[in-house]
Structures are given as structure tokens and as C-alpha cells.
Amino acid sequence: MSKKKKINKTRSIKSEDFETDLYNFIATKPERGVALKQIIKWSVKQNEGEGLFDAIEKLIDKKRIEEVVQDKFRVIPKYNEEDTLIGIVDITRSGNAYVIIDGKLNDIFIPSRSTNKAFNGDEVRVRLTRKSKSQKQEGEIVEVIKRHKETFIGHIQLSGDFAFVVTDKEFNNYDFYITPDEVKRSKVSDGERVIVRLKDWPPNMKNPIGQIVDKLKPAGDHESDMRVIMVETGINYNFPEEVEKEAAAISETISEEVIAKRRDIRNTWTITIDPHDAKDFDDAISLRKLENGNTEVGVHIADVSHFVTVGSQLDKEAYQRATSVYLVDRVIPMLPEKLSNNVCSLVPHKDRLTFSAIFEFNDKHEIVDTWFGKTVIHSDRRFSYEEAQEIIENKTGEFAEEILQLNVIALKLRDEKFKNGAIAFETQEVKFILDENKVPIGLYVKDRKEAHMLIEDLMLLANRKVAEFMGKPAKGKTPEGKQDNTNYPFVYRVHDVPDIQRLEEFGLAAKRFGYKLKLDSPQNISSELNKLMKEVQGKPEQNVLEQMAIRCMAKAVYTTNNIGHYGLAFNYYTHFTSPIRRYPDLLVHRILFAALHHSNKPIAKNDLEEKCRYASAQERTAMQAERESVKYKQVEYLSKHIGEVFEGIISGVTHFGIFVELRENKCEGMVAVNSIRDEMTFDDKRRRLVSLTGNKPFEMGDVVKVKVVKADLDARRLDFVFV
Numbered sequence: 250m251s252k253k254k255k256i257n258k259t260r261s262i263k264s265e266d267f268e269t270d271l272y273n274f275i276a277t278k279p280e281r282g283v284a285l286k287q288i289i290k291w292s293v294k295q296n297e298g299e300g301l302f303d304a305i306e307k308l309i310d311k312k313r314i315e316e317v318v319q320d321k322f323r324v325i326p327k328y329n330e331e332d333t334l335i336g337i338v339d340i341t342r343s344g345n346a347y348v349i350i351d352g353k354l355n356d357i358f359i360p361s362r363s364t365n366k367a368f369n370g371d372e373v374r375v376r377l378t379r380k381s382k383s384q385k386q387e388g389e390i391v392e393v394i395k396r397h398k399e400t401f402i403g404h405i406q407l408s409g410d411f412a413f414v415v416t417d418k419e420f421n422n423y424d425f426y427i428t429p430d431e432v433k434r435s436k437v438s439d440g441e442r443v444i445v446r447l448k449d450w451p452p453n454m455k456n457p458i459g460q461i462v463d464k465l466k467p468a469g470d471h472e473s474d475m476r477v478i479m480v481e482t483g484i485n486y487n488f489p490e491e492v493e494k495e496a497a498a499i500s501e502t503i504s505e506e507v508i509a510k511r512r513d514i515r516n517t518w519t520i521t522i523d524p525h526d527a528k529d530f531d532d533a534i535s536l537r538k539l540e541n542g543n544t545e546v547g548v549h550i551a552d553v554s555h556f557v558t559v560g561s562q563l564d565k566e567a568y569q570r571a572t573s574v575y576l577v578d579r580v581i582p583m584l585p586e587k588l589s590n591n592v593c594s595l596v597p598h599k600d601r602l603t604f605s606a607i608f609e610f611n612d613k614h615e616i617v618d619t620w621f622g623k624t625v626i627h628s629d630r631r632f633s634y635e636e637a638q639e640i641i642e643n644k645t646g647e648f649a650e651e652i653l654q655l656n657v658i659a660l661k662l663r664d665e666k667f668k669n670g671a672i673a674f675e676t677q678e679v680k681f682i683l684d685e686n687k688v689p690i691g692l693y694v695k696d697r698k699e700a701h702m703l704i705e706d707l708m709l710l711a712n713r714k715v716a717e718f719m720g721k722p723a724k725g726k727t728p729e730g731k732q733d734n735t736n737y738p739f740v741y742r743v744h745d746v747p748d749i750q751r752l753e754e755f756g757l758a759a760k761r762f763g764y765k766l767k768l769d770s771p772q773n774i775s776s777e778l779n780k781l782m783k784e785v786q787g788k789p790e791q792n793v794l795e796q797m798a799i800r801c802m803a804k805a806v807y808t809t810n811n812i813g814h815y816g817l818a819f820n821y822y823t824h825f826t827s828p829i830r831r832y833p834d835l836l837v838h839r840i841l842f843a844a845l846h847h848s849n850k851p852i853a854k855n856d857l858e859e860k861c862r863y864a865s866a867q868e869r870t871a872m873q874a875e876r877e878s879v880k881y882k883q884v885e886y887l888s889k890h891i892g893e894v895f896e897g898i899i900s901g902v903t904h905f906g907i908f909v910e911l912r913e914n915k916c917e918g919m920v921a922v923n924s925i926r927d928e929m930t931f932d933d934k935r936r937r938l939v940s941l942t943g944n945k946p947f948e949m950g951d952v953v954k955v956k957v958v959k960a961d962l963d964a965r966r967l968d969f970v971f972v
Contacts, residue, residue, distance in 0.1 A: 268304045270295065275314055275322050280378075281362075282323030309452040317362050319455060326376065328391050333374045335394065337866045340369040340422045348375045348388065351806040351865050355386060355748065361422070363389035366450060366457075369421055370397030370483055370870060372863075397870070398483030400446050400462055401425070407432070407439040414445040414459050417481065417964075425459030435461035442467060444480055468963035471687050474881060475576065482874040484574050488585050492566045496585035499556055499592055503600055507555075508625050511602070514547065515627035518651060521595055522704050525633040529573070529582065530595040531827045533603070533628050534707055536651045543617065544610045546658060548711040549603040549626050551593040553828035554838040557584070559851070568860070571867030573830035576878040578687045582830070589829050597628040604838050606711040606825070614661040619714055621845060637700035656699060659706040666709070670775040670818040673782050674799060677792045679915050681882050689886040692914050708826040709817065715841060716741060716821035720811055734844040738854035740833050740861055741811040742822050745803035747774060755801045758936070762790050762950040775818070789912050790950055793900045804869075807833050807861035809854050833864045880965040883916040887967055888960035894972050899951045902938055904931035907947050909955050909969055918967030920955060925971065 274291055275283050292301045305322065308314040314322050336350040336357070344361035346369075357375055367373050367390050374392040401421050403414035410429040425445045427437070437443060445459040466473040479486050488496075519535040535547035557563045567583050574581040582589040595601050603626050609618040630648060640646040641656055667673065675697060682691035720741065723733035752768040759766050764784060766777045778798060785791040802816065807824075814822040825841070828834040836857070843851045852860075901908035906919040922929055928941040937948035947953075959968035 267295065267300060268307060271301075271304050272308055272313055272324065275308075276324045279324055279326065282317050282321045285320035285322070288322065306453060312452070315365070316453060316455065326389070326391065328376045330374070333376050333391065334388075335372065335374055335862070337397075337869070338364070338367045338369060338371050338373050338390070340364070340367075344422050346390075346422070348373060348390070349804075349869070351804075351808060351862050357388045358385040359388055359390060364422065365390040365393070366423075367393050368397060368401075368423070368447075370866070371395065372397070372866065396447070397866075398480075400444050400480050401459075402465075402477050402480050403443060403445055405437045405439055405441045405443060407437075412437065413456070414443060414461075416445075424456055426454070426456040427459055427461065431460060435464075437461060437464070442473075442477075468961075471578075474962065475578065475878070478576070478874055478877045478881065479581070482870050482877065484581055484870070484874050485570060486581050488566060489562070491562045493585055495562045496587040499587060501592055503602060503625065507602070508600075510623070512605070512622055512624045514549075514605075514624050515600060517547065517626075518648075519547070519549065519626050519628050520630045520632055520648065520651075521597070521628055522632045522634060522637045522700060525635060528590040528594065529580075529829045530631070531829045532704070532708060533595045533601075533626060534655065534704070535626070536655055539609065542612065544654070544658070545607060546610060546655065546707070547605055547607045547624075548707055548826070549595070549605045549624060550711070550826050550834075550838075551595055551829050552602040552604045552623060552838070553584070553588070553593050553835050554604070554842065555602050555623075556588060556592060557835065559839070563588070567832050567835065568863075571832045571864045572871045574871045574874050576875060577681055577882045578683060578878070583832065584829060593829050595626070595628055597631040600625055600627050604825075604842070606714055608710065608714070610658060614658050619718070621715065621718060621841060623842070634698070634700045637703070638698045641699050641703075652703075655707070656703050659703040662706045662710055663702060666706070666818060667779065672775045672816050672818075673779050674795060674816070675782060675786070676795055676799070677915065679879060679883075681886070689882050692882075692886060694915060709819075712742070712823050712825050713817075713819050713821060715825045715837065716811075716819075716823040719823070719841065719844060720821045732844075732847075737840055737844050737850055738809050738852065738857045739811075739840055740807055740809065740823055740836050740857065742805060742814060742824050742833075743808055743810075743812045744805040744814040744816045744822075745812060746815050747802050751801035755797055758797055758949055759794060761948055762794065764794075789898050789952065792915060793898060793910060793949070796900075804865075806865040808865075809858045809861060831864075832867075833861065836860065877965060881962065883914075884960045884962055884965050884967055886914070887916055887918075887957050888962065891957050891960060894954055894956050897953055897955055897969075899947060899949050899953060902931075902936050902947060902949060904933075907938065909953060911955075916967060918955070918957070918969045920969045920971055 289301065309316065312325055314324050317323050334350050336348040339347045339349055346359040346364050347356035348359055349356050357377065359375065371393050372395040373390045374394055375388040376391050377386060377388045379387050401416050403416040403425065406413045406415050410432065412427040412432050414425040414427060416424055442465040444462040444465065446462045448458045448460040450457040465477065468474060514535065517535045517537050519533050521530045521533045523530055531551050533549040535549060537545040539545055557567060563584065570583045573583045603624045605622060605624040607620045608616050611617050637652060640649045640652050644653060678695040680693055680695045681689045684690050719734045719737060719739045722735050752774065756766045756768045759781060764781055766781060768774055768777055781794065785794050811821065813820045823837050824831055824834045825837050826834065828838055839851050843849065895911045895913055897909040897911040899907055900910040900917060906921045908917055908919050910917045922938065927944055929938045930941060932939050935948065937946050939946045954972050955969035956972050957967065958970050
């Protein structure tokens with residue numbers, strides 16, 4: 250509602266009935282709303298023109314109506330909470346949005362008029378309305394439950410004595426109004442890149458009011474650009490002072506009193522295997538030959554719950570972060586460095602407190618006994634994956650006998666997993682070589698070898714067995730350590746069955762690359778996908794097809810309601826093995842400890858479900874930040890190769906452009922349709938661009954040559970042209 254149409258607020262409404270009548274008139278068009286011109290015409294007929302604007306503002310203040318666009322109003326719909334769902338908003342550049350609901354495969358489409366002042370990443374309540382013409386489930390946001398973040402990135406656009414902060418529409422769908430006083434205070438200049446904080450959003454204003462927090466250097470400055478990524482995605486990079494103080498007060502020595510309450514396995518052979526540059530060692534593994542001839546394998550996890558207690562400042566901050574974030578050039582830890590890299594980290598040659606899952610295997614590598622509990626360990630050696638892999642391949646080296654024996658057990662576990670229907674996704678992870686200024690001077694695809702899978706399979710075993718111990722009903726009387734724990738609310742890591750329609754679309758895409766798949770039922774999906782993953786190994790299209798296959802799967806989430814893990818083919822699964830970097834694992838440790846000691850439930854199911862939902866959302870946020878940092882470094886890397894020609898493979902086709910992944914370095918850019926010297930039309934059904942002059946169409950899987958013409962660091966976008 251523009252300011253020129255407002256009247257003095259001292260004018261009074263002649264009757265409260267007019268306010269009700271006005272509300273009822275606007276309610277005649279509940280979906281699209283009523284234009285101000287129509288409202289004025291109606292009010293004139295009611296002989297109430299003078300009180301109209303006061304009545305409108307009162308209805309807005311009472312949150313009975315809202316201004317959906319300038320000078321257009323509609324009633325705010327009433328709803329029952331039972332008829333709504335809670336999820337996370339994902340805003341698109343068009344202004345439309347999707348709400349992601351944990352455990353629900355298909356997201357809910359929200360037209361831009363129904364986003365109700367929600368920002369990207371906010372936790373919202375959504376009411377389902379109807380199915381759109383494309384058969385998407387449609388809804389409207391009726392409440393913003395929790396803001397994902399309060400600060401945003403944008404560029405100053407001065408307009409007289411006030412300004413707007415124009416934001417990147419990939420991360421935020423609103424620009425911020427900056428008052429004349431704030432423009433003077435902050436001394437901003439036109440076009441300047443800034444961080445803006447949400448200060449206020451009056452009901453009758455289309456744009457939120459912002460406060461300038463900081464000014465940033467232009468795109469191309471490494472530290473500023475990394476900070477932009479963190480602000481855009483809502484990642485906290487500094488710990489509050491009270492959290493750092495609490496961490497600093499933690500003792501680095503372990504008392505004999507604490508050790509006395511634990512199983513002491515400091516004399517058992519124990520090692521860690523991690524990336525060569527790792528500092529936070531979550532897990533260690535041990536091996537011991539028993540007197541009965543069996544083999545004991547221990548999976549020992551940092552006992553974070555001993556140091557991070559419920560309700561502490563450390564605990565509150567860890568919950569807010571929910572996960573560590575791994576950008577290309579840095580780690581933003583969930584816990585302060587004193588804990589993550591020191592007290593909790595399972596470094597070699599030091600006593601460390603752990604929570605362990607210990608398994609006894611017979612000579613057929615079958616599990617005959619399991620034990621869970623608090624322990625104290627002393628790691629004998631720290632191996633990098635490369636060192637462990639060399640031992641596996643050459644069958645010689647320090648502790649070769651023990652590592653090879655562990656690998657045999659891991660191979661057996663892996664075979665069983667795939668026989669049961671697990672899917673073998675082998676994603677290609679791009680790693681950068683950075684110089685002393687963190688500028689990329691090279692990149693490579695990280696190899697995933699047997700040493701990685703050895704650790705992975707032992708961690709999967711621990712996660713699965715903990716979930717079974719907590720969630721699998723016990724039958725009849727059970728021996729000590731096998732009690733029925735199903736009355737304890739628990740954190741499961743679940744993965745739903747894939748959507749058949751999405752799989753059919755993937756099957757068509759794979760067919761364009763020359764692969765035929767039979768994906769008509771959940772029973773044969775895993776075997777068909779595994780067969781495809783083997784066939785594409787080492788081929789140009791490997792990364793494209795693997796990423797497409799992953800996208801057609803449901804998202805794995807945390808929840809208290811177990812439905813199993815489809816991708817791993819486990820009926821019970823959780824996350825127990827990484828409490829230094831994942832908050833759900835810390836929750837699992839606390840609940841498992843309570844069950845082992847028959848203590849009271851540490852948390853109510855509803856509260857635990859809320860924490861699960863939040864952790865799932867934060868996990869998605871971390872993944873987005875990590876992807877954006879990779880994109881940034883890819884653009885920075887190719888900015889030194891403008892004008893050079895590369896061979897690539899078409900990874901996607903839209904009506905506006907063709908996405909190409911370069912074979913040499915896995916960087917992806919776009920060839921705009923308007924740069925192609927031909928008349929093209931988009932075939933939506935077959936997802937390809939067809940030439941109107943009879944030339945060869947462009948479709949996924951085509952091998953092409955492109956020239957790098959632009960590397961936009963601000964937008965993190967690469968532009969190519971065909972050669």
C-alpha cells in the first residue's frame with residue numbers, strides 16, 4: 250500500500266462493524282486477493298471511505314489480512330495445525346519455492362504469492378491447497394516457525410537518501426530497505442557489497458528493513474568470498490565468547506576415578522586411519538585374538554558426551570551448528586578446537602575416552618557376541634588412508650598382519666551388504682591443490698580405495714548394531730546387554746524407497762548414454778543400479794550418471810520413526826561414529842548410555858523429533874555451503890584459462906542453455922542458447938535442443954568441445970561457447 254494513499258491515523262472508524270464488513274469483502278477472493286481499487290469502490294458504496302485505510306492497517310496489525318503485492322490484499326487463512334506440515338523452504342530464482350518435508354519424497358510447490366515473507370532455509374508451516382496443472386502438490390506458507398539466518402549478502406542500490414540492498418535471488422527472494430538514517434550511519438556507496446541484517450519487517454511493508462553489518466571487498470578477494478558463502482548459507486564461523494571459555498576450562502588430563510568406571514583397553518592394539526590432513530579423529534579400531542580362538546574387533550568413538558553435557562553452552566552451540574562444515578580451504582567445526590582437535594580427538598600415544606562397540610567374530614567371520622560401553626583407549630599408530638592402502642596392496646609394512654585381517658572382515662561385511670540389496674554409489678569427489686594464498690593451481694578426482702572402505706564398513710557395522718540394539722524388539726527373556734530398549738525414543742538415519750517416476754526419467758537419461766535399465770520395481774532397482782555403476786566406471790559419463798542417480802533417490806534424514814535405510818539395505822541404522830562433527834551422533838551416545846544403565850529417558854520423543862528435523866536441515870545447509878565453495882574454486886581455477894578449449898560431456902539441457910561438464914577437471918559451465926549459431930527449439934519430453942535447420946540436436950551424453958569465455962566469481966558461474 251503506497252504512502253500517498255495513507256491518511257492520518259487520528260481519523261477513527263465510525264463503526265467496528267465496518268472492519269468486519271471489510272474483512273468479509275476481502276475474504277470473497279481468498280486465493281488471489283482483492284485490489285485496492287476494488288476495495289475503494291466497495292467502501293464508497295458503504296459510505297465509509299474516510300475510515301478505509303485505518304481499517305486496512307488495523308486488519309494487517311491483527312494479522313487478519315496481508316498485502317500480497319503492492320495494493321492487493323487477501324485474508325490470512327485460518328488453519329488447524331493437524332492439516333499442516335513443517336518443512337524447510339527452498340527458494341528458486343523465479344521467486345517460487347519448494348518446502349522440503351523430512352521423510353516425504355516429493356517437495357511441496359509454493360507459488361511466489363504464497364511464500365508469506367519466508368526466506369530461503371527458514372523452517373515453516375505449510376498448508377496444502379491443491380495440485381497444480383503439472384500435478385505437483387501445491388501449498389502456502391502460513392507461518393515462519395524459525396528463521397534460518399538473520400544476515401544476508403547483497404549490493405547497495407542508492408535511491409536518493411535511502412537505499413536497497415539487492416540480494417542474490419538464489420539465496421534470498423527479498424531485497425532490504427535501508428532507511429536514510431542507516432545510509433548515513435553506515436556510509437555505504439552505490440554498488441558496494443555488504444552484509445545486511447534483518448532488523449524489522451512491518452506487516453504493511455513489502456520489503457524488510459535492513460541494518461548494514463559490514464562492508465566487503467569486491468568479488469575476487471578470497472577471504473571476502475568465502476565469508477559470503479558462509480553468510481549466504483547461514484554458517485556460523487565464530488564461536489561465542491562464553492562457549493570458548495567453557496571449552497578452555499576443560500581439563501586435558503583423565504583422572505583415575507574416571508578410568509575406574511570404564512573398560513580399560515589401553516593395552517589392546519589400536520589404530521586410526523584417516524585422511525592425511527585430518528585433525529579431528531572421531532574413530533579408532535582395535536583387534537585382539539581371544540583365548541577361544543575367536544577375533545575381537547573394536548570400533549571406538551570419541552566420547553564427546555563426557556565433555557559436552559546437556560544444557561551447557563557447548564551443547565547449545567553444538568546443537569545450533571548440528572554439523573561441521575568442510576569448505577575447500579577450511580573446516581568450520583561443530584565444537585571448538587580445544588575439543589575437536591585435542592581433548593576428544595583420538596590422537597596416537599595418548600589416553601583417550603571413548604564409547605565403544607566391540608564385536609566377537611568366529612573363524613567364519615560371523616558375529617557371535619556384541620558389547621557396548623564406555624572405554625579408555627591408547628592408539629598405537631595413526632595411519633593415513635594412503636599408508637593403509639599401500640599395506641593392503643603390498644601385504645607388507647608396519648602392523649600389516651592386523652590391517653590385512655581387518656580388511657578380510659570388512660570384505661565379508663561388504664559382500665553381505667550388497668547381497669542384501671545395498672546400492673554401490675561411487676561418487677567422484679573433486680579435490681583442489683591450493684597455493685600458499687589458497688588459490689587453486691590444480692585439481693584431481695579423489696580415489697576411493699579399499700582402505701577407505703575398510704573403515705567405512707566397520708563404521709557401518711557399529712551404526713547398524715547400535716540401531717538394532719535400541720530399536721529391534723527383544724524376544725522373550727534376554728541375557729544381560731540384550732534388553733528390550735524399544736521404549737527409548739531414538740535417532741534413526743532413514744532412507745526411503747525411491748520414487749518410480751523419477752527412476753523412469755533416470756532410465757531414459759541413461760538410455761541416451763547407451764545403457765538399458767529395468768527399473769520397474771523396488772526389488773530390482775538396486776541390482777540394476779549396481780550393474781550400471783560398474784559399467785560406467787572410468788568412463789566420461791560416470792560422474793554425470795552417478796549424480797543423476799543420487800538425485801532421483803529420496804534424501805536420507807534423521808527421525809525417531811524408523812523405516813529402515815533403503816540405500817544400505819539395513820532395517821535398522823543410525824549415526825553413532827562421528828560425534829565430534831555431527832550432533833545426532835552425540836544424541837545417540839546419550840540415549841545409548843541411558844539404555845545401557847536402565848536410566849530414565851534422556852529426552853521426550855517429540856523433542857527428539859524436533860532435534861532430528863533441525864539436524865537434517867542443517868546437514869542440507871552444510872552440503873550447500875560445501876558445494877558453493879567447490880563451485881567458487883572451479884570458477885577461480887578456470888578464470889586462468891579464459892579462451893582455452895576443453896572437451897566435455899553434456900550433463901543437462903534446458904530451454905535456456907546446455908550444461909557441459911569438462912572431462913579433464915569436472916568443472917561444469919553453461920552454453921547459453923542465444924550463443925548457438927542455429928535456430929533451436931526445446932524438446933521437453935526428451936530433454937534436448939533440436940535444430941530447426943536440420944543440424945544435429947544437443948542432448949545429454951553428447952561429447953562436445955567448448956571454449957571458456959567467462960568466469961564470474963561473484964555469481965560462481967562459468968560461461969562456455971561451442972567450438
